[in-house]
Amino acid sequence: MTEIGEFHVMDEVEQHKVNLFLAEKAKLGDEISIKDVEGLGDIGTGNGAVVVKVRHKGTGIVMARKIIHLEVKHSTKIRIIRDLKVLHDCNFIHIIGFYTAFYLQGEVSLCMEYMNAGSLDVIVRKSGFIPENILGKISVASLRALMYLIETHSIIHNEVKPNNILLNSKGDIKLCDFGASCHLSDSLINSFIGTRSYMSPERLQGENSTVQSDIWALGFTLLEMAIGMYPIPPPKKDTLTQILSGKIKMYNFMDMSIFDILNYVVINEPPTVPDGLFSIEFKDFIDTTLRKDPKARGNLTKLLKKTWSQIYIEKDVDVAGWVCKTMNLEPVKAV
Template sequence: MSSAQQKIDDLLDRLNQDRSPRSPHMSGHTPFGGLPPARPSLPIGLNSNSNSPTMQRPRHLAFAHKANDNTEVERRLKEIMKNSGDLLIDDKVYYTDIKEMEHIEELGNGTCGHVVKMKHKPSGKVIAVKQMRRSGNSDEAKRIIMDIEVVLKSDCKYIVKCLGCFITESEVWICMELMDTCFDKLLKRLKQAVPEEVLGKVSVATVEALAYLKDYHNVIHRDVKPSNILLDSKGNVKLCDFGISGRLVDSMAKSRSAGCAAYMAPERIEPDPQNPDYDVRADVWSLGITLVELATGVFPYQDCKTDFEVLTKVIGTDPPSLPKDKDFSTEFRNFVACCLTKDKKQRPKYTKLKNHIFIKKYQETEVNVGDWYVRALESVGDRAAIRKASSPE
């Protein structure tokens, strides 16, 4: 077995520890980011028999590190708990008892919990609530804290707005603005590609959101994909789900925590042994894969039956591109090609991306994304979704 195959096998072993589906289109993606499966913590390419110095840390040192880690997690969680129940809704703070939240319907399920639509009875506002159980697992606690901290501290119109949270001894609820759907579910519903002008606005929103995370919070998202890009009937496009986001050290991500294998950049699948760290350009690759999927209506590696085949193709073949027989602009083709540059050193970061002619064009061009969304639903006769998109809260 080649070293590349071994690395892919090791990665898949960790990806599948807590994940049942193997295909990106059979994974039951949920709107509002759903809830990510529990993520692996071992470095890609290493297994329990690795000779890595990290894996050979003496037990008493590893235990001390773990204890310190858990103490820090608990400290941060207790700090957040001080504001548990304080919800900012329509510029007014409500000191809310969890019993004042009325369940309306389920929106989606994930490995770690579920997302529900709820009514905040004191204000009458309908919101989305990501509900997670506190299991005592420190890795899960870290993901919860990362998700809460990123959305609570973010002030960017392209990132889903967090209204506050509830933290009890057994559960964590993250309260968010309610969006209509995610692009993954919408693509399945429409069974047709998304127009280039709409993807122009999607690209602007996603690049701006990712750049904001990097510039203001020193964070890399690590799980950019259609299910984590949300849409509403007003035409707002927003990024969500920050549970596996990572802190950057000297602009590099040290952790090997995985996102969805299908959208993973080559340097995360097969790290350079001399320079295994990766940076925001890994998310740029994921955006490129996402745009190809939305622009064509099909996942670019659709012929692959397993994650292993997908990852092998990512490493061993040329990057996907927009079909030559489709009527895409030169600017869009070039933007996607930039995102899907295989050599990470040649792939642009956000400053360069934001100056790309395609992004510049759609920063200025008016596109009624909300109107397109409603008309797209009408085209497939989705009356329930049309009523939902057209009705006030």
């Protein structure tokens, strides 16, 4: 079993991968502007932002450029760019790499590492659901990333949800968009309003974000990916059987209005892993993350010491092979 305190410490292979990214980042120089990049197509939209694929003209480095429209004073612009400097220091194997940020005509651009398989919500639309062994690796990576952020930078992610967990054809798993942390200005925070359907009961009732609310959001996300559909209201077993057999895809289906969903989260018992379709270790893990009392969810270390986490800390899983097959990508040899 991995010892306490080691979960957010990288091994030599992981540190080497991060160092390769930092060496690539150094090629860009201290600052870049819109004139230095060329567009390669849209990636997606959401929460008031647009994400596009770009290439740096001088180095050929391909990046994801997130564009956030902000109408702010010059002094606020300077403060936003200054506050974003913390992203330069977030260098961890399961955190999306950050190249730089710049401001142009009311828009802040964040230039980040490009993940060619996309986010979990994109992937599950093609796969129908995500297998438990793949979710095991996603879970461990996400927990380690959350621990790194809080332990190293005192950052609460505050935006854990399927479209903020990214994968690539190398099998890398990374969290992005921890932009609503206390390190960012109020103006930028307002552009990163959390998706309420992944919020914990206490957040929906007006309490502040904590690591425990991130834990709820992660557990909810993993459950949704496992069953291939939104877990509220609890789906019928026949429907789940058809999803898990590949006969139907239900990811975009919601049977309740957003108001009813939020009311359900606050009032009713949390969703749970259906009996008989998944391992008891997975069910135990999810049930722990989705306890209504935030103190009862356990902390990140306790979750990483759960049997399900320990299985996938130790177990080799061909994440890259599954991702490439699912998303029709060419396999890339991992560094």
